[in-house]
Amino acid sequence: MALLAALFLSAALGALLSFALLAAAVASDYWYILEVANTGGSRGGTPLQLSSHSGLWRTCEGQNSCVPLIDPFSSDSLETSPSLQHLLSLHRTVMVVLPLSLILIVCGWVCGLLSSLSQSVPLLLLTGCYFLLGGALTLAGVSIYISYSHLAFVETARVYGAQHVQGVHISFGWSLALAWGSCASEVLSGALLLIAARFLSLRQRQRPGTPQSVVI
Template structure:
């Protein structure tokens, strides 16, 4: 695979990563709470579907004091700067700019991974705290899962790291070939 194809693939990964993360941040299907059908001994009113819920980053984070609310959009900003830097570095075929671009994407991937990890930990801790406040029998019919917004964030992380590695590989290929040869 030549450098032009590698540059194109890296830029495509960057665009995909941005799209995945922007969609993940903007949607409300990070955390899904489903209540199963209740047994005959339960006296709660209403169908169980009324208690089903889903939430995203913005519903859970009133007041914007959670770290993942800062880290994930910051990762999105790094993706934009990384993509611009990647476009410039691939057009100029600059070894140093390609290294910087690869580092941008790897740093963005690390920030995305951090944001996802903190969100998962926070969600687990919040559910555990609620479980300690109330009787556990109230939560026997509750099923909690992470939704497709979380899957998009993981896809973004994967494509960010892939993009960073592709830019670093292209820098290594550019550095190892004689000058003037594409």
């Protein structure tokens, strides 16, 4: 009984952690960091700050205020090259998949609570698989964003010339790390629920007809 309660509690906390990490990642602006080597230029005696960092919704350049990124949902009617249209479609996919993952985590948490209260093995199995699929969806969104960022840099180099990006260093920030953590936590919650379902099924087989008390 204590082990089953520990599994339920760990899965619930894992789901809450997954939601918190992904929400922080989606709302923050440190997914993609671009650092430009200072060539010694200045404006008004102040060295130019050419580095920037970007999130899913906006980009921040140097010390300036952040500006929204191009809305990929309103760019279908624009006459753009096929490569740019592909980038916009990838960006559109990321902006749909990751917020959708947040909603699915909430729904999965509710299902997990109901399955732990009812101690239903089929519902526990369903909820565990649901969390695993949710983790796969988050993983897909993060992977698409990485691909989108790489292709965007390649397209920029193609348009402006490779010599203009030689002093540019790109990296991924802590926002992406939070998304990875959310994915791992969600998968862990699903695995714990599957283990709980297996444990509960074995206990019910050993003691058939015994009424089950509510753990949580």
